[in-house]
Amino acid sequence: VIESVVTARRNGPLIAQAAKLWIKPDDLVVDVTWGRGRFWTDFQPERLIRHDLYTLDGVDFRVLPEVDASVDVVVLDPPYTAPGGRATSTIADFNDRYGIDLVPATVADTQELIAAGIKEATRVLKQGGRMIVKNADYISSGRFVTGHHHVVSTALACGLSQVDEFIFHGGQGPQPKVNRDGSPRRQVHARRVHSFLSVFQLGRRRPTAEPSAEVIV
């Protein structure tokens, strides 16, 4: 039985679990944020196209070379946090640990980047095609940001239906005892130890509820 919560130290087992349900053997899969290919350590599709603006072939996921309605599965693992301005921010440490490079500076920039990626990925999907998006909520400049809600509402606004959701529990990493300026750390929000792998589908199914306009920042 494939369960919705995956506990692992790496993304590979998470992708392998999701693939059992949502990637078929003959699917054409396009990973538009290849990074270092760590998604595919435990499972690899037979037909896999790899793109990455910075680490691979210079393809920007906002302007894909694939033609309209030609892809069965798009996998999108964008930079999904924003460091914010505070010296107390630990997002930079998070990025170092997880290798997320070149993260946009602000929440608005991050959301704009992700929304453009989802829109472009929708363009290249065939009817019935799936979009698999890694995302998370996060704290930026002391503020709780509903990054997950933004991804879901953007996908629904693009005409996709949400068909599944996995919660990835990545375990505890090292937590700094002091702020970057040496002052003692005071915990304000629950420490985020999970992220999401959201699965969307184009067409064939009745769309899920329309998002309310105010959540699409």
Ligand SMILES: C[S@@+](CC[C@H](N)C(=O)[O-])C[C@H]1O[C@@H](n2cnc3c(N)ncnc32)[C@H](O)[C@@H]1O
């Ligand atoms: C979280 S990492 C992806 C890690 C990858 N899933 C792996 O398994 O190694 C985000 C990736 O998005 C890439 N990226 C950032 N902005 C991009 C853009 N506009 N177009 C394409 N790739 C982009 C970065 O180079 C980085 O490799």
